[in-house]
Amino acid sequence: MNSSLTYEILLYLNSYYFWMFALCELGVGIFKLVHLPYPFATFITEGIMFAFLCCIEAARIFMGHKGNLTERSYPVMVSLILTIPSSIGVLYFLLWQTYVIRLEVVLCGIQLSLLSFEIIFATVCIVSFYRNRIY
Amino acid sequence: MIAKAVAGFLLLLVLSEAASQTVGGILSVSPSTGSTCGVGSSDCPTDPALDATEIPTEIPVSLETSTSTSTEPASGNDSTTPSVATTAQETITQSPMVTSSKPNKGSSTTRSPPRKLPTTVKQPEGQILGYALSETCACDLMAFSCDINCCCDPDCTNFQHAAFSKCKVEGYPPYDNRYCYASKLVFLNNSEHILEQSQSGAFCIVRSNLAASVLYPSHPVFLSLQDFLRHWDRTHTPVWPELQAAPISVVEKPKPYSAGSPILLIRNSQSETFDLPASRLTAACSVKNAVLYLLPWSSKCMRKAPDGQHECDSVSSYIHYQLQNIVRSPLLVNQTELPSETVELCPENVCAPVTYFICSGSKVEEDYYTNNCKNISSKNVLFGLKNGVCFGVVKRLRLLFHHNGTDGILHIEAFMWLSNISLSDYSVTKPLHQSFSVQFKWARLNKTVGTITKNNTLNSMVEHAPFPRSGNPGYLIGQPVIAAFRVKQKLSANSSKDTSKDSAKLAKHDTIDLSHDPKQWLTLPGSNMNGMCDVTLAQRHIVTFGEDLHMSCGIAVSPRNISSHFSCNALRSRLLQLLLGDIAKSFHNGSFNADWGRIIAAFGSANVSKPQEWVPLLLDSQPPFTLLSEDSMSTIESKISNEDKLSDMSIDHPLQMCENVPLGIQLQLMHGRVGSPSNPQSKIFGAAMRFTPLQDIGWPCTSAACPQKQDALYLRVVSTVKFVDISSPAVTRFAEPPAIHIRLPPDFFYPFMATEGSSGASIHKTSMALVAAFLIPLLFI
Numbered sequence: 001m002n003s004s005l006t007y008e009i010l011l012y013l014n015s016y017y018f019w020m021f022a023l024c025e026l027g028v029g030i031f032k033l034v035h036l037p038y039p040f041a042t043f044i045t046e047g048i049m050f051a052f053l054c055c056i057e058a059a060r061i062f063m064g065h066k067g068n069l070t071e072r073s074y075p076v077m078v079s080l081i082l083t084i085p086s087s088i089g090v091l092y093f094l095l096w097q098t099y100v101i102r103l104e105v106v107l108c109g110i111q112l113s114l115l116s117f118e119i120i121f122a123t124v125c126i127v128s129f130y131r132n133r134i135y
Numbered sequence: 136m137i138a139k140a141v142a143g144f145l146l147l148l149v150l151s152e153a154a155s156q157t158v159g160g161i162l163s164v165s166p167s168t169g170s171t172c173g174v175g176s177s178d179c180p181t182d183p184a185l186d187a188t189e190i191p192t193e194i195p196v197s198l199e200t201s202t203s204t205s206t207e208p209a210s211g212n213d214s215t216t217p218s219v220a221t222t223a224q225e226t227i228t229q230s231p232m233v234t235s236s237k238p239n240k241g242s243s244t245t246r247s248p249p250r251k252l253p254t255t256v257k258q259p260e261g262q263i264l265g266y267a268l269s270e271t272c273a274c275d276l277m278a279f280s281c282d283i284n285c286c287c288d289p290d291c292t293n294f295q296h297a298a299f300s301k302c303k304v305e306g307y308p309p310y311d312n313r314y315c316y317a318s319k320l321v322f323l324n325n326s327e328h329i330l331e332q333s334q335s336g337a338f339c340i341v342r343s344n345l346a347a348s349v350l351y352p353s354h355p356v357f358l359s360l361q362d363f364l365r366h367w368d369r370t371h372t373p374v375w376p377e378l379q380a381a382p383i384s385v386v387e388k389p390k391p392y393s394a395g396s397p398i399l400l401i402r403n404s405q406s407e408t409f410d411l412p413a414s415r416l417t418a419a420c421s422v423k424n425a426v427l428y429l430l431p432w433s434s435k436c437m438r439k440a441p442d443g444q445h446e447c448d449s450v451s452s453y454i455h456y457q458l459q460n461i462v463r464s465p466l467l468v469n470q471t472e473l474p475s476e477t478v479e480l481c482p483e484n485v486c487a488p489v490t491y492f493i494c495s496g497s498k499v500e501e502d503y504y505t506n507n508c509k510n511i512s513s514k515n516v517l518f519g520l521k522n523g524v525c526f527g528v529v530k531r532l533r534l535l536f537h538h539n540g541t542d543g544i545l546h547i548e549a550f551m552w553l554s555n556i557s558l559s560d561y562s563v564t565k566p567l568h569q570s571f572s573v574q575f576k577w578a579r580l581n582k583t584v585g586t587i588t589k590n591n592t593l594n595s596m597v598e599h600a601p602f603p604r605s606g607n608p609g610y611l612i613g614q615p616v617i618a619a620f621r622v623k624q625k626l627s628a629n630s631s632k633d634t635s636k637d638s639a640k641l642a643k644h645d646t647i648d649l650s651h652d653p654k655q656w657l658t659l660p661g662s663n664m665n666g667m668c669d670v671t672l673a674q675r676h677i678v679t680f681g682e683d684l685h686m687s688c689g690i691a692v693s694p695r696n697i698s699s700h701f702s703c704n705a706l707r708s709r710l711l712q713l714l715l716g717d718i719a720k721s722f723h724n725g726s727f728n729a730d731w732g733r734i735i736a737a738f739g740s741a742n743v744s745k746p747q748e749w750v751p752l753l754l755d756s757q758p759p760f761t762l763l764s765e766d767s768m769s770t771i772e773s774k775i776s777n778e779d780k781l782s783d784m785s786i787d788h789p790l791q792m793c794e795n796v797p798l799g800i801q802l803q804l805m806h807g808r809v810g811s812p813s814n815p816q817s818k819i820f821g822a823a824m825r826f827t828p829l830q831d832i833g834w835p836c837t838s839a840a841c842p843q844k845q846d847a848l849y850l851r852v853v854s855t856v857k858f859v860d861i862s863s864p865a866v867t868r869f870a871e872p873p874a875i876h877i878r879l880p881p882d883f884f885y886p887f888m889a890t891e892g893s894s895g896a897s898i899h900k901t902s903m904a905l906v907a908a909f910l911i912p913l914l915f916i
Contacts (some may be wrong), residue, residue: 003808031338100342122654 002071002128007121011064014114018057021107025050025093030101042098049097053089060086064122073129080122087115154904274303299411315339389465391541394429398536398544399462401481406468409461411454411532411571411806412436426573433572440567442558447525450567451553452518454529457515463487464543487536487544491516494531494552508550516553525556532571537578544676545578603649605680606739609816610806612681617736618656619649619743647743649736653677657735657752658716659800659854662688667712668852675716676854678802680739680817684856691833691847703793713852714800714826735804735822752824792833797826799853807862820861 029046032038060082067075094100094108138894274285281291286302304327310319312334318329357363390396397408402570413424414436426432441447460481462468467485493516494508518527531552537545556567605614650656657678663669668688676686690713692706733752804822833852 028338036340095342096344098344099340100344101337101790102339102341103337106337 004125015061056086073126255458392428397425400460414533435570437566441525451527455518489547492550527553534573536575539578608738608740610680610739615653615677616657617741619647621732684808794831795829801827802856805861812865
């Protein structure tokens with residue numbers, strides 16, 4: 001039994017949190033489109049960025065789950081690598097998008113902290129899988 | 136392991152920071168290399184507020200005047216060099232990341248306008264607020280010279296910069312409250328401050344990376360007149376109307392006098408407006424105010440005593456001259472030929488006749504018709520300077536215009552208070568007080584007078600004399616409270632014999648005796664110049680509606696006045712006289728109970744024919760003394776004088792004490808609004824009067840050390856008035872639905888009942904029964 005319960009809990013939490021985050025982002029996007037002057041090109045860019053983030057995040061969480069439950073280090077590694085584009089995506093919404101709303105600052109902050117915890121526990125997981133490798 | 140992970144996370148952060156720099160650099164359109172840093176104040180590199188990425192704590196907006204002197208102008212070289220600009224930009228773009236780790240975010244402070252360093256370059260964050268940074272230098276007004284405190288002036292050297300105290304601000308960001316940290320320009324004591332406002336709420340913009348700039352679109356220059364005119368028409372701006380090519384010598388047709396039109400006079404065969412001196416802003420007679428027809432007017436002003444021919448004329452003969460030449464009606468000016476310039480006097484048919492009254496030294500302005508004023512011919516009065524004496528200086532002038540509407544002025548009554556001032560001995564510094572008042576009175580046409588005299592008796596004529604209401608119907612604030620007497624009507628035999636219905640009605644109620652003189656209404660004792668109570672009627676203060684009052688005056692009581700019971704009574708009577716004025720006389724018969732017949736008009740219109748509109752002036756409590764009749768007063772006085780003689784001989788045992796002396800009067804009135812809230816009318820609901828305080832006065836002394844007879848005891852008589860508004864909030868009331876009286880025509884049941892007759896009711900019942908008997912079976916069919 002090498003699977004990490006903490007990592008599993010984090011992933012479980014993150015899966016729900018991220019979809020909430022995505023919903024909020026969508027709502028905020030509509031809000032900004034209505035309330036603020038928005039060049040169409042940047043809006044498209046942000047939409048693509050958002051879709052990209054969603055895909056990456058879904059894949060990351062799925063791989064993390066899979067690796068943790070099957071006690072395979074390879075999917076966890078993939079999940080760990082996918083954390084990089086995912087965090088860049090969140091940082092984009094935190095810092096570099098056209099208008100940063102205070103609500104987004106809060107949401108992105110939580111998402112980033114979740115990501116960082118997952119990095120730690122994913123690493124712990126991988127190490128433990130390698131140590132007690134079953135052939 | 137964990138350390139590794141942390142390190143990786145940090146690496147990620149660093150990476151993201153690097154990314155932020157690059158992305159920020161990409162997104163922000165780098166502005167042209169202007170030399171201004173902080174057009175938008177809040178965007179100077181050192182400003183952390185806009186770069187805050189933390190959740191800002193809510194701190195109320197506070198104003199802080201920064202007293203710090205401006206940052207020293209940096210020793211950098213010419214700001215416009217591109218190399219400096221790029222380096223500066225780099226440092227600035229890095230700054231957000233540096234500051235993001237700092238605390239102290241989300242506060243809002245005011246700073247004095249940004250200090251612009253000559254070498255600093257506009258930073259890209261200037262775009263955050265969505266305005267364009269100006270490339271101009273508006274404070275550089277003097278070309279080829281260094282403008283003071285204008286940091287962007289290229290003519291200034293660094294040496295000159297050192298002399299600056301601050302940098303003038305170049306433009307301000309437009310205030311946008313959608314941002315969490317909006318900055319706003321405020322002026323505090325005429326000095327500019329930038330208020331940075333932090334906003335609470337999750338949907339404010341913390342950060343904006345959109346490089347949008349708000350600019351006015353420039354318009355192409357018009358090169359052709361057609362183009363110009365077409366655009367002009369588009370603006371829908373009318374040009375100034377062209378002057379009509381009318382003959383210049385158009386003179387307006389003379390219109391008859393109407394209310395508010397200036398009164399004309401003829402001077403040197405030209406018409407002028409009639410004006411009198413008045414004061415503006417100061418007490419001096421600085422302006423001339425045109426007297427307007429039918430509008431009562433008064434003025435008081437002060438001027439230097441005349442010290443020359445011109446000054447003397449302006450205060451004496453000029454006014455007289457003006458009065459003599461007042462035009463009856465403007466219509467008459469053109470109809471009749473004006474006299475030539477040599478003729479001084481205005482013809483009788485054009486100018487209104489003036490009756491002069493010379494009044495002497497009366498204090499009371501109301502007493503015009505008393506003996507103080509004498510009708511006098513103007514020829515007998517000397518005006519102007521003669522032998523060093525200025526004759527006929529007008530100190531007070533009251534003009535009464537008898538007019539007849541548009542027919543103009545019929546005649547003028549001029550009441551003048553004149554004095555002669557000798558130029559030589561009169562001190563120049565002593566001022567001359569002048570007061571003028573103008574009043575208008577409808578002239579009674581002979582016809583109407585005739586009809587009135589035919590129909591009514593002389594008494595009713597008196598009733599029809601103009602009566603100044605205190606409001607119609609409700610009281611107006613500041614108008615006198617109207618009081619009258621309820622006279623008990625005694626039904627005598629001879630009066631009831633020859634009466635019409637009206638008089639019979641009146642006999643049922645009591646008649647109301649209302650004086651036309653406000654001094655006979657509710658009055659309080661006034662004081663003379665020494666602060667002592669003035670017994671004369673003229674000096675009494677009239678109680679006005681809605682104005683609370685507390686006034687006092689002094690009264691001297693000599694030991695003789697409190698030496699015996701009789702004299703005490705006399706003193707009380709004297710004080711009551713003082714407190715109540717003439718009213719005290721009217722109930723000398725001694726009955727001093729609550730039903731003393733004094734009533735107050737509930738409404739300012741004071742309708743005598745409606746007794747229900749009068750409320751009694753309630754006496755709070757029966758004073759523990761009785762008033763003495765005039766006869767008894769005289770007897771008492773004689774007794775007092777007798778006693779004086781006695782007391783002169785035997786002064787050893789004086790009374791030394793008077794009990795229950797009324798030393799004040801207290802009036803309480805309750806009023807309220809009635810009617811609709813759009814036009815509320817004030818009504819007096821009740822009034823009460825009490826004599827307070829009732830004091831025992833005397834000398835607190837033993838018989839040995841009692842005061843001398845000459846000493847007087849000075850008492851203070853206090854009279855107060857208090858109004859209370861007891862009106863309750865207005866209530867909406869709807870009209871009741873109309874009661875429907877359905878009545879059948881009398882011949883509805885014709886065949887069944889007789890149409891008329893005394894027994895109609897019973898027949899009606901039987902016929903109804905018959906009808907029912909027919910109809911009820913019909914229902915079942």
